[in-house]
Amino acid sequence: MKVLVADKISDSGIAKMRDAGLEVDVKTGLSEDELAAIIGAYDALVVRSATKATRRIIEAADNLKIIGRAGVGVDNVDVEAATERGVVVCNAPTSNIVSAAEHTIALLLAQARNIPQANASMHACKWERSKFTGSEVLDKTLAVVGLGRIGTLVAERARGLGMRVLGFDPYVSEERAAQLGIELVRSLDELLPRADFITVHLPKTKETIGMFGPAEFAKMKDGVRIVNTARGGIYQQDALVEALKSGKVASAAIDVFEVEPCTESPLHGMENVILTPHLGASTDEAQDRAGDQIAEYVIAGLSGQMVPTAVNIAPVPPEVMEAVGPYIPLAEKMGSAVAQIASGGVSALDVLTVGQLAEVDTRILKTAVLKGLLGQISAEPVNFVNADYYAQQRGLHVTETKRPETHDYTSLLVVRATTATEPVEIAAALIGKNDEPRLVSLFGYDLDMAPGRYMAFFRYPDRPGMIGKVGTILGDRGINIASMQVGRTAEGGTALMGLVVDTPIEPDLLAEIKQSAAMNDAWSIEL
Missing domain, CATH: 3.30.1330.90 (D-3-phosphoglycerate dehydrogenase; domain 3)
Incomplete structure (x- = not known):
């Protein structure tokens, strides 16, 4: 079988495919026309981020069985077109997790020992030993928010430095946390006052965007240090700046930003802030590992085995x-x-x-x-x-x-x-x-x-007027109700109201409805 490598990957990845008996051609820098003209002869296509596997290319690939993206995302692959033609699309999502975890630890230690500031002082031909006295991380408490693969690697490395590790992740069991040597806490309110360092490893969702604002900073220990190598926007920027200015947050190290490239920010110029340009995955090893991993998955896919990182549906x-x-x-x-x-x-x-x-x-x-x-x-x-x-x-x-x-x-x-x-x-x-x-x-x-896409549910004591109260509050905010259903246990018992609305019900509005209408519970969801 023939494999076309359209972007540069590691030599070891190419060697691995050839050792498996595959015929590998490396042709980089092809235009869409050039790629479409030759792709029909190949059983597999390997890309990084430069080459776009468009619908046109996929439909021209009569023999194509698998597309491998040597990296985390698949934004440059038309997954829908591939799925329609029975082509497996896979990536290498674990290729950068060690690099991201190590970068997190590097930023943590750089803060503790004022390394960037001391380096800049020395390059300015100064000798300011007393100005850059740091602190040890031994016996300090690190709070890890989000215990996915990167978060657990960070926790593992922090424990190796002698740190106490707290973890917050509602979807990790206490047994799993205990295996990792992490003390699991069940709320941010319990975690924030105890942490000397905080690192976040969460996806970018409506729940996590802006989840650390003035109220959360107020609950933190004075002099806490913060690392963010996950997603931009999880910390509210204005609140972070104020906390840094006041000394509530002693220092911060930020690798990710709401808008990238980030060339204008109030964080620029702050001496107690370390900024890096989204370097979490930028290591030679991560790049090599991506090539090696995608080679393994292409070999598996062409031999009819399960591809563990396939992003489109497995055959049924x-x-x-x-x-x-x-x-x-x-x-x-x-x-x-x-x-x-x-x-x-x-x-x-x-x-x-x-x-x-x-x-x-x-x-x-x-x-x-x-x-x-x-x-x-x-x-x-x-x-x-x-x-x-x-x-x-x-x-x-x-x-x-x-x-x-x-x-x-x-x-x-x-x-x-x-x-x-x-x-x-x-x-x-x-x-x-x-x-x-x-x-x-x-x-x-x-x-x-x-x-519907936007839904809300309310549980409350069954009494007259509840539908009207909810409808009035939503109407005052300009939110249209598409449909409504009410179920109850018994007359005068408890009831559940379900709504489908045209626009999202934000948390502040949900809280207002819950309080104004004396609801027992309120949930807003997006599907």
Whole structure:
């Protein structure tokens, strides 16, 4: 089989493919026309970021079986076009995790010992020993927010330096944290006052953007030091600047920014701030590792083996797909909803299928639920191949339950999550000839809702006027209600109101509705 390497990768990666008996051609700098003209002869295409695997190129690739991106993302590959033609698309998402973790530790130590400032002073021909007295990290407390692969590597290295490590991640079990030597805390309020150093390893989501603002800085220990090698915008910039000026935050080291390249920022010129231009993955080893890893995955894909980092759906037998295919998007949305509703994270998950759906292989639905759930909280891309692996790494206990007996619906899909507080249960079905999705139950309250992109749920004592109160508040904010459903346990008991709205309900508005209408609980989700 023939492999075309269209961007420069490591020599060892190329050698690995040739040693496996593959014919490898290295042709870099090709235009789209040139690549489209020759791609038909190849079984695999390897790219980095320069070459774009467009729909035109993929449709010209009559023999193409796999596209390997020697790096983390796949933004330069038309995954939809590849999937339509049965071409596996894979990447090398773990190639840079060691580099990112080491950069985090480097920035932590650079702050503790004032290394950049001392270096600049020496280059200015000064000798200012007393000015740059530092502090040891031994016996200091490092708070790691987000215990994915990079976060756990940082924790491991910090423990090697003799640091105490606190961890906050609602989706990591206490057992898993104990194995890593991390003291797991269940809230930021508990974590922030105890930390001498804070490092964040979270994805960029609506929940994490701006999650550290004035209130969070006020709870931190005086003189705390901060590292961010994850995503720009997790720290509110104005609040960080004020905390640095006041001395609440002794110093910060920032590698990522809301807008990159970052050439204008109030952080520029601040002596207690270390800035690097998104260097977390920029090491020779990470670049070589990306080439080596993608070579392994191309070899596996061409030999018919499972590709562990495939970003498009794994093959499912046609007869199984016919039965479960319509439920896959619904299952993913249910997982996403559970992640956004669950309080304190999820420690166990059960995917229950009822009726005709229980009579077929539904493992892909379990994976779809995990993809939706973990996609809300994972810093790494989650797909149908790696979702089960990530769940296992986080210590999430996942089961499948089947009940073939008849029910009110021909088939029913139920997701049940165990959390640190209250269990979450959501049920859904496909209705009618067109298999229209419906949420039919949440927390045991009967509903009949077509899921929308923006949804909200409120639980409250059943009393007159509640619908009007919610509608009035939303109307005053210019938010249109597309649909509404109310379920209740009994007259005068508790009720659950579900809404689909045209625009997001932001946290401050959700809190206002909860307080003004005396709600017990309120959730806003985006699917």
